Amino acid sequence: MGKQLDTLLKEARTFEPPPAFKRRAHVKSKAAYRDAQRRLDYWAKHARTLEWYKPWKKVLDWKPPHAKWFVGGKLNASVNCLDRHVATATRNKAALLWEGEPGDRRVFTYWELHREVNRFASALKSLGVKRGDRVAIYLPMIPEAAIAMLACARIGAPHSVVFGGFSSEALRDRINDAQAKALITADIGYRRGQRVQLKKNVDGALEKTPSIEHVIVVQRDGKPAPETRMKAGRDHWYHDVMADAATYCKPAIMDAEDTLYILYTSGTTGKPKGIVHTTGGYMTQAVATTKLVFDLKDDDVYWCMADVGWVTGHTYVVYGPLALGATVVMYEGAPDWPEKNRTWDIVERYGVTVFYTAPTAIRAFMKWGAEYPKGHDLSTLRLLGTVGEPINPEAWMWYHRYIGNKRCPIVDTWWQTETGGIMLTPLPGVTKTKPGSATVPFPGVEADLVDSDGQSVKVGGGFLVLTSPWPGMLRTIYGDDQRFKDQYWSRYPGVYFTGDGAKRDKDGYFWVLGRVDDVLNVAGHRIGTMEVESALVAHPAVAEAAVVGRPHDVKGEVVVAFAILRAGHDPSDALLAELKEHVVRKIGAIARPADVFFTADLPKTRSGKIMRRLLRDIATGRALGDVTTLADPSVVASLKQRYEETEE
Numbered sequence: 085m086g087k088q089l090d091t092l093l094k095e096a097r098t099f100e101p102p103p104a105f106k107r108r109a110h111v112k113s114k115a116a117y118r119d120a121q122r123r124l125d126y127w128a129k130h131a132r133t134l135e136w137y138k139p140w141k142k143v144l145d146w147k148p149p150h151a152k153w154f155v156g157g158k159l160n161a162s163v164n165c166l167d168r169h170v171a172t173a174t175r176n177k178a179a180l181l182w183e184g185e186p187g188d189r190r191v192f193t194y195w196e197l198h199r200e201v202n203r204f205a206s207a208l209k210s211l212g213v214k215r216g217d218r219v220a221i222y223l224p225m226i227p228e229a230a231i232a233m234l235a236c237a238r239i240g241a242p243h244s245v246v247f248g249g250f251s252s253e254a255l256r257d258r259i260n261d262a263q264a265k266a267l268i269t270a271d272i273g274y275r276r277g278q279r280v281q282l283k284k285n286v287d288g289a290l291e292k293t294p295s296i297e298h299v300i301v302v303q304r305d306g307k308p309a310p311e312t313r314m315k316a317g318r319d320h321w322y323h324d325v326m327a328d329a330a331t332y333c334k335p336a337i338m339d340a341e342d343t344l345y346i347l348y349t350s351g352t353t354g355k356p357k358g359i360v361h362t363t364g365g366y367m368t369q370a371v372a373t374t375k376l377v378f379d380l381k382d383d384d385v386y387w388c389m390a391d392v393g394w395v396t397g398h399t400y401v402v403y404g405p406l407a408l409g410a411t412v413v414m415y416e417g418a419p420d421w422p423e424k425n426r427t428w429d430i431v432e433r434y435g436v437t438v439f440y441t442a443p444t445a446i447r448a449f450m451k452w453g454a455e456y457p458k459g460h461d462l463s464t465l466r467l468l469g470t471v472g473e474p475i476n477p478e479a480w481m482w483y484h485r486y487i488g489n490k491r492c493p494i495v496d497t498w499w500q501t502e503t504g505g506i507m508l509t510p511l512p513g514v515t516k517t518k519p520g521s522a523t524v525p526f527p528g529v530e531a532d533l534v535d536s537d538g539q540s541v542k543v544g545g546g547f548l549v550l551t552s553p554w555p556g557m558l559r560t561i562y563g564d565d566q567r568f569k570d571q572y573w574s575r576y577p578g579v580y581f582t583g584d585g586a587k588r589d590k591d592g593y594f595w596v597l598g599r600v601d602d603v604l605n606v607a608g609h610r611i612g613t614m615e616v617e618s619a620l621v622a623h624p625a626v627a628e629a630a631v632v633g634r635p636h637d638v639k640g641e642v643v644v645a646f647a648i649l650r651a652g653h654d655p656s657d658a659l660l661a662e663l664k665e666h667v668v669r670k671i672g673a674i675a676r677p678a679d680v681f682f683t684a685d686l687p688k689t690r691s692g693k694i695m696r697r698l699l700r701d702i703a704t705g706r707a708l709g710d711v712t713t714l715a716d717p718s719v720v721a722s723l724k725q726r727y728e729e730t731e732e
């Protein structure tokens with residue numbers, strides 16, 4: 085068990101929300117909430133806004149915990165994102181406005197994007213990638229990332245996007261778990277002026293990935309990065325395979341329940357989970373939420389800052405907005421590179437109207453100072469969004485004031501990789517907002533708060549659960565249905581356990597507080613404590629390790645590790661630095677511990693379980709909680725004392 089609910093509740097801030105601000109009416113009325121009372125009809129109404137080859141016979145087939153949505157329906161996600169727009173005047177509209185970190189720019193109209201996706205789909209087919217084959221994508225935020233995803237969707241090959249910041253080993257494990265047949269990557273990418281060596285990481289990963297037959301490599305700069313090595317027969321340049329590829333590729337007619345993609349996320353064990361999303365239900369939730377939460381219109385320029393390596397980048401950079409025919413801004417690099425006004429430069433340059441980012445970014449903007457946004461014309465903005473972690477009211481107010489100029493509604497959206505799309509959110513212009521609260525369930529979604537016995541808590545704190553199936557829900561964990569059942573459905577039978585603690589106020593508003601399992605949220609990214617622990621114990625100097633989160637003013641939380649060294653190894657600054665690097669090598673920079681604390685002992689229960697709760701108390705400088713269940717209570721007191729000494 086991770087953070088105890090009572091700790092979360094104790095830490096949760098209480099404050100008076102300011103009166104609801106004047107809002108431009110977006111969604112015209114409360115009709116959405118009223119319509120959603122007929123839940124299945126409501127979702128079916130949204131599903132009908134997609135283009136189907138064959139209608140479904142039944143909206144929902146629910147055999148807990150297995151759901152099938154739009155049973156018997158046939159469709160293709162890439163057709164919904166491209167072909168149907170190409171058949172209208174949207175053909176000439178900008179689909180992607182892309183900017184690279186060094187400042188290079190590319191624009192794709194819907195017609196051009198359709199062309200590229202078709203050609204790449206044809207190219208994949210010519211290489212022998214077939215319907216049902218898994219394709220790994222390890223790319224920077226360049227247009228080819230969206231093209232590759234949509235090309236896979238076109239031929240019915242589930243994609244597994246691996247965040248470009250993950251290490252070689254993390255990539256290897258994900259490829260092997262999904263048994264991917266092909267991998268799409270780039271020679272390099274750019275991040276804070278650095279050249280990220282993607283192909284080099286790929287070469288490391290592919291030493292032990294027997295399933296991979298082909299690697300397709302995009303030249304990030306239109307010429308090969310000099311350090312790139314290509315393996316004959318296996319590696320192909322993207323532009324070469326595109327050169328003579330057919331400009332039309334017949335889309336695969338997919339069943340609503342066929343897998344659209346797998347996306348790995350961290351859980352409570354050392355092994356990431358391959359979350360499986362299917363086509364019909366996922367696309368339905370993507371369009372319904374994008375339409376109602378962001379209310380995209382013809383003239384909108386929409387920018388979601390998420391990387392395609394995360395689920396937000398799947399649903400709200402690619403599938404949702406493109407299915408609606410919106411203009412999407414895509415940016416490759418860091419928000420503060422080369423200057424701290426880069427983000428606002430982009431908003432001004434493209435006249436962004438809807439902006440979706442994470443609290444960690446907002447807190448960073450706050451820290452850099454209001455002079456950066458103030459120096460820019462942000463008058464085109466009309467709606468702001470946030471996702472990824474609880475937003476502290478100060479950050480909410482700053483966002484409202486300096487970015488939204490006190491006139492843009494803010495939608496705080498709570499959801500997860502597993503949910504596929506937004507689950508708790510205000511509807512702009514309809515739902516009264518309260519800074520720090522993701523407000524109420526999206527129409528058609530049913531959520532509750534329960535105590536440890538599963539009894540509903542009307543007002544107060546509890547565990548957040550989802551009480552009925554929703555179309556975008558994960559269908560299983562790839563290759564491990566038992567883990568799917570155990571993880572999400574065993575705690576309260578028939579009810580989905582989110583792993584989050586929350587409060588509900590007297591207006592019925594939800595205030596999500598954070599994870600109650602052994603999962604950290606570092607800068608909006610999920611990291612399993614066990615994952616970092618297994619990385620640490622794989623180092624020859626480490627006998628045992630325990631990892632906890634420590635609050636951080638920008639990142640929300642950072643990783644703190646406690647390590648017991650093996651005989652013959654002594655604590656040193658060099659070893660400390662090496663262990664941090666070791667975790668980066670094993671997982672990626674996002675998991676780098678802020679601190680590694682060497683210890684001779686760890687607090688354990690009599691049955692040998694490490695009590696992370698106490699380590700968290702130590703790392704955060706809190707008074708120690710109950711120590712009576714410890715095998716040796718003296719361990720924790722001396723550990724605390726030594727930790728505090730080292731911290732000073």
Ligand code: PRX
Nearest residue numbers: 471472473474497498499500501596599610
């Ligand atoms: O703890 C919740 C937090 O992020 C977790 C989901 O992480 P991930 O699957 O990586 O997806 C992130 C983007 C959808 C949740 O269990 N979380 C996400 N959004 C919010 C949030 N916590 C509070 N408020 C939010 N708006």
